Amino acid sequence: MTATRLTLSLLNAADTDGFVALLDGVYEHSPWIAERAFAARSADGFASLAALKLALADVVRNAAIDEQLALIRAHPELAGKAMVSKTLTAESTNEQSKAGLTDCTPEEFARLQQLNADYNARFGWPFILAVRGPRGGGLSRTQIIETFARRLNAHPDIERAECLRNIHRIAEIRLNDKFGVTSALGNQVWDWAESLARFSDPGYAEQGQLTTLYLTDAHRAAAGQLADWMRECGFDEVTIDAVGNVVGVYHGKDEHAGRPGEAAAHEWPRRLLTGSHYDTVRNGGKYDGRLGILVPMVCVRELRRQGRRLKHGLEVVGFSEEEGQRYKATFLGSSALVGRFDPAWLDQADADGVVLRDLMRDAGLPATLDAIQALKRDPARYLGFVEVHIEQGPVLNELDLPLGIVTSINGSIRYVGEVRGLASHAGTTPMGRRRDAAAAVAELVLYVEDRAGAVPEVVGTVGQLQVPNGSINVIPGRCRFSLDLRATTDAARDALDADVRARLAEICERRGLSFTLERTEAAAAAPSDAAWQSRWEAAVTALGLPVHRMPSGAGHDAMKLHQAMPQAMLFQRGLNLGISHNPLEAISNDDTELCVQAFQALLDAL
Numbered sequence: 001m002t003a004t005r006l007t008l009s010l011l012n013a014a015d016t017d018g019f020v021a022l023l024d025g026v027y028e029h030s031p032w033i034a035e036r037a038f039a040a041r042s043a044d045g046f047a048s049l050a051a052l053k054l055a056l057a058d059v060v061r062n063a064a065i066d067e068q069l070a071l072i073r074a075h076p077e078l079a080g081k082a083m084v085s086k087t088l089t090a091e092s093t094n095e096q097s098k099a100g101l102t103d104c105t106p107e108e109f110a111r112l113q114q115l116n117a118d119y120n121a122r123f124g125w126p127f128i129l130a131v132r133g134p135r136g137g138g139l140s141r142t143q144i145i146e147t148f149a150r151r152l153n154a155h156p157d158i159e160r161a162e163c164l165r166n167i168h169r170i171a172e173i174r175l176n177d178k179f180g181v182t183s184a185l186g187n188q189v190w191d192w193a194e195s196l197a198r199f200s201d202p203g204y205a206e207q208g209q210l211t212t213l214y215l216t217d218a219h220r221a222a223a224g225q226l227a228d229w230m231r232e233c234g235f236d237e238v239t240i241d242a243v244g245n246v247v248g249v250y251h252g253k254d255e256h257a258g259r260p261g262e263a264a265a266h267e268w269p270r271r272l273l274t275g276s277h278y279d280t281v282r283n284g285g286k287y288d289g290r291l292g293i294l295v296p297m298v299c300v301r302e303l304r305r306q307g308r309r310l311k312h313g314l315e316v317v318g319f320s321e322e323e324g325q326r327y328k329a330t331f332l333g334s335s336a337l338v339g340r341f342d343p344a345w346l347d348q349a350d351a352d353g354v355v356l357r358d359l360m361r362d363a364g365l366p367a368t369l370d371a372i373q374a375l376k377r378d379p380a381r382y383l384g385f386v387e388v389h390i391e392q393g394p395v396l397n398e399l400d401l402p403l404g405i406v407t408s409i410n411g412s413i414r415y416v417g418e419v420r421g422l423a424s425h426a427g428t429t430p431m432g433r434r435r436d437a438a439a440a441v442a443e444l445v446l447y448v449e450d451r452a453g454a455v456p457e458v459v460g461t462v463g464q465l466q467v468p469n470g471s472i473n474v475i476p477g478r479c480r481f482s483l484d485l486r487a488t489t490d491a492a493r494d495a496l497d498a499d500v501r502a503r504l505a506e507i508c509e510r511r512g513l514s515f516t517l518e519r520t521e522a523a524a525a526a527p528s529d530a531a532w533q534s535r536w537e538a539a540v541t542a543l544g545l546p547v548h549r550m551p552s553g554a555g556h557d558a559m560k561l562h563q564a565m566p567q568a569m570l571f572q573r574g575l576n577l578g579i580s581h582n583p584l585e586a587i588s589n590d591d592t593e594l595c596v597q598a599f600q601a602l603l604d605a606l
């Protein structure tokens, strides 16, 4: 591809034919996409490359299903006949050879032909995968074959949408090539995340899985690595604190000039606090939490390279524990910063009987309550807390949006319960005389689904259902269940909670059953601070992207910091349907570039 470099001003100055010609080859054999994007553009044209990509994706999303299918069918099979007979477009030839598909072993080639045949028989269109992958450099043949086999089992509607998203990713990379742009900052974050994932706990590491539980050797090595990188980035202070948080400070102008001696709190140079967690769930993903440490790190590296100081200092914290996997001490790292570290946690033992206090001491931490309580931050010294995180859900991915603005972190209530009836004979007990505990809970499950579904931004889930000692020929006498209710406001959560409990009582009364319900957790909703939320919105708008506001269904460190200072979060789209807490968790380098740019814009506006 030796065409002259494409620019936004060239595109914005072009007429319809010129515009379509300039974007030729971006969407395979489908000039109608560029035509419609041209017709829908604003008078000023496209504000950014990201805005152009989004406009093209919008055309496809708003097209008829037949048109979407025609777009999918305009693509060649992977390692298919067109590749063998060398009749692919220049763009496809480039992608398929970059992914090494032209060098398949005979076995790989045979496997791909079988997958192509099975896939076409099931869906009636060719399998589409952006083989240059989330980093742009090319997936391995093993990754391609695994993805192919996995997606063969998807529902056709979901798979059609996934094909279209892959087509947008292919178009994105082709556009990047035409514009001659690389996502250098996004690549840096992506490469750090990849490198950090080499530290994984025994039993998982051997299988290529990522598990980093609190204060294991892998966890401590990850902390050491983060601290080293922070020093290389040019942070002024880098420490690992008494609970294992990695803390990097980049001084602001005031602070760097020298600290005031006995100044009052309001005269202290205030800092912006940011960060997220570096621990993971078992067999987790590489970006959950870590993205929120690495994005501000690369921002500091860039500031340092430019020799720039912000008015305010930036404090980046890699929280040591958020997931609650090893001890029942979720948000351990951020709890310490807001003075909510529970002293009883120190006496907890993990599944192997290792007491937290001993573990901390063995890890070289002071393991005293005094040292931990000293980590509490004075809110008067901070502007607030911001956190970048992957969405961990499907919403942004479905909307083809790289970034989303969090409006509130959901409040939640959790219960474990049990309904009790009578375990009688399945053959001899007439239907009208049964006291079936499982049927009652089934009724509750459907009620939770209906009730939560009737209100926006409220969710309810029964994730566990058990009939203890159940038999095929015995009416369930007991049924245990869990209940997880969440909402963007405490009022909405409490209303859902009251309705669900009332319905459970009503069901059991009507069916002649009894029940127990034990509340195991209650967390208040954490609405974003209006000023910080609007700063994120301005940062995203500056990139030429629309503002999409959404709640966070999952809890995050920002929820803890919320107890001490104003906070607001920015979400980045996850690939693979937004799956998280799973090795399939993925982000693209280009989305990450936009995320870094949004963070830079936020810092510049301080």
Ligand SMILES: [Zn+2]
Pocket: 277, 288, 289, 322, 389, 556
């Ligand atoms: Zn997380």
